[in-house]
Amino acid sequence: MANMEDLAICASAGDVEASPGKRRKQSEPESLWGMLRRGIVDHQLGLSVNLLLFVGFSYVLFPSLRSKMSAFFGLSYASPTQSGMYGQGSRDGYLVASFIVFFTALRAFALEYLLLPLAGWCGINKKKGKVRFAEQFYIMVYYILYWGWGVLLFIRDTPAGVRTVEGLLISLWGGFPRLLLDSGMKLYYLSQFAFWLQQIVVLHIEEKRKDHYQMLTHHIITVSLLAGSYSYRQNRAGNAVLVCMDIVDFIFPLAKILKYLSWQKACDAAFALFVITWFLWRHVAYCAICWSIYAHVNNVTMPYGLYSTQTGAKLSDDGGTNIMDNLFQPVMHPGAQTLSFNANIRWLFLGLLLALQCITIAWGVMIIRVVVRVLRGEGADDSRSEAEDNDETEESEHSPTQHGSVLQKEKPRYIEVETTSEELRSYPKRGGGSAGSGSKRKSKGISSGLNLAHNKEILNRIGCLSDEQLAREKELREGSTSPGIRPGSEGR
Incomplete structure (x- = not known):
């Protein structure tokens, strides 16, 4: 799992804030010497x-x-x-x-x-x-x-x-x-x-x-x-x-x-x-x-x-x-x-x-x-x-870097998430309703790469779930206490 301070989510505008580490770094006031030096x-x-x-x-x-x-x-x-x-x-x-x-x-x-x-x-x-x-x-x-x-x-x-x-x-x-x-x-x-x-x-x-x-x-x-x-x-x-x-x-x-x-x-x-x-x-x-x-x-x-x-x-x-x-x-x-x-x-x-x-x-x-x-x-x-293989600003995102005589692929810096209307329809209703009976309201697709159902806890902690997704997660947790739903079976 990537370090949380280096984690970024590719999402539509307004859905996601910067990670806590980045927010703290950006909010720190620059010193007078720092501004003069820059x-x-x-x-x-x-x-x-x-x-x-x-x-x-x-x-x-x-x-x-x-x-x-x-x-x-x-x-x-x-x-x-x-x-x-x-x-x-x-x-x-x-x-x-x-x-x-x-x-x-x-x-x-x-x-x-x-x-x-x-x-x-x-x-x-x-x-x-x-x-x-x-x-x-x-x-x-x-x-x-x-x-x-x-x-x-x-x-x-x-x-x-x-x-x-x-x-x-x-x-x-x-x-x-x-x-x-x-x-x-x-x-x-x-x-x-x-x-x-x-x-x-x-x-x-x-x-x-x-x-x-x-x-x-x-x-x-x-x-x-x-x-x-x-x-x-x-x-x-x-x-x-x-x-x-x-x-x-x-x-x-x-x-x-x-x-x-x-x-x-x-x-x-x-x-x-x-x-x-x-x-x-x-x-x-x-x-x-x-x-x-x-x-x-x-x-x-x-x-x-x-x-x-x-x-x-x-x-x-x-x-x-x-x-x-x-x-x-x-x-x-x-x-x-x-x-x-x-x-x-x-x-x-x-x-x-x-x-x-x-x-x-x-x-x-x-x-x-x-x-x-x-x-x-x-x-x-x-x-x-200092080592030069930790460059954060690159002009070619997927180009390999040379270190000695070994070519190493650049470590991915983004975890991309996809939510579709099909996945939203797979959530059960409160009380253990069947799949497909949920809301048919569609949400915007974000991007692809990570199965949301298995990573809700991580995404929730870093603030990367939309309000609609958080509401459904809350319903899911409340419904998980019902006899018809086993813990860990949601989203399957």
């Missing part, structure tokens, strides 16, 4: 475009504001002596804000007008399946582009004399503090920072997933590392960490896209590539960076001490103990002449990186479980997100 989700594109237009028109119409508004559209802190090189400061936050709005508009436009239609064209019928397909496709394209961009920047920034893995790791920390960075690295870093901030916003305004808090923790740590490494002039090391992360993040969406397309063998192959890449980049290469902080920083390169923010030269061996004033010096103290590096800052970076690795290990355990399912022949599935 409004933002429904109008992401419009709100984002209007914000961008507002900033653009403000720049055009108010010349006195142009010096400040220009930070929303271009890079700030250009070096007066070196062309194409830039410093860091608080005005960089304006460009980050513009990128957040831009990514929100881009994502909303791509999902609504490009990727959701593409999902339908690919034969995905479920609404939730289309949304997941579109989201994963967008993420895949983003990470392909940014991983390629990050690799090019890293190769270009690698010293020519590096020949070994250890030498490559040591080069991550060389030249501290790098007071200037080129336009490509700055644009890459600020846009990545904006993307991860926008992902935190997406987590809170869209439907909550099963791994919401793990993802939130991951995003907060990532944003903290990006903010700290950028302002502390550790752009090369941050670039290396992003490259290690991004290569995995475009292979995994590819595997999920293949799953939504029901290409199970291709999905399993992509998942195998994902597992190998995950292990090599997120546990080997990433942990090598963490090990380098422990083994090389202060021992081989980047010693503790006080450095000049004008020339980058080391002034003394005393780096003090302060963290925040040095870590965010370009923002908190832009006029400071010195910058310190000490053990507290070193262990803070290492601690955040290891915290990120702990989350990665937890996800790795989930991946191992999926590997076990694949080896058993059950197919690859994402255990980090």
Whole structure:
């Protein structure tokens, strides 16, 4: 028997009310945050475009504001002596804000007008399946582009004399503090920072997933590392960490896209590539960076001490103990002449990186479980997100759903009931009258599927019998005490 809260009766208008569970859910008042969240989700594109237009028109119409508004559209802190090189400061936050709005508009436009239609064209019928397909496709394209961009920047920034893995790791920390960075690295870093901030916003305004808090923790740590490494002039090391992360993040969406397309063998192959890449980049290469902080920083390169923010030269061996004033010096103290590096800052970076690795290990355990399912022949599935086979809004009611390699029919959500004049005439009169002597008044047919006589009690409890049917049921119960009628024989 179906759960009563999920039970619905196909009936003519006015005969049937919604089930009690549905009535309670619909009658609950929506919170202010719920209405705001729904409004933002429904109008992401419009709100984002209007914000961008507002900033653009403000720049055009108010010349006195142009010096400040220009930070929303271009890079700030250009070096007066070196062309194409830039410093860091608080005005960089304006460009980050513009990128957040831009990514929100881009994502909303791509999902609504490009990727959701593409999902339908690919034969995905479920609404939730289309949304997941579109989201994963967008993420895949983003990470392909940014991983390629990050690799090019890293190769270009690698010293020519590096020949070994250890030498490559040591080069991550060389030249501290790098007071200037080129336009490509700055644009890459600020846009990545904006993307991860926008992902935190997406987590809170869209439907909550099963791994919401793990993802939130991951995003907060990532944003903290990006903010700290950028302002502390550790752009090369941050670039290396992003490259290690991004290569995995475009292979995994590819595997999920293949799953939504029901290409199970291709999905399993992509998942195998994902597992190998995950292990090599997120546990080997990433942990090598963490090990380098422990083994090389202060021992081989980047010693503790006080450095000049004008020339980058080391002034003394005393780096003090302060963290925040040095870590965010370009923002908190832009006029400071010195910058310190000490053990507290070193262990803070290492601690955040290891915290990120702990989350990665937890996800790795989930991946191992999926590997076990694949080896058993059950197919690859994402255990980090909620199950998608409980979609309530479908465009094709009778289409089978793909789960792993097994096709399962959609569970019926409706019990259909039929009452006809013939069935009504079969009810005995009060006192045990014969069948056929009852009222010949006809009632409207509703639909077919369930024998009413055997399910009156259920239908009565959920309020799905008409007044006429309830009256006849009452007569039947009162007449069942007569000698000529045995209990349980009605309707036969």
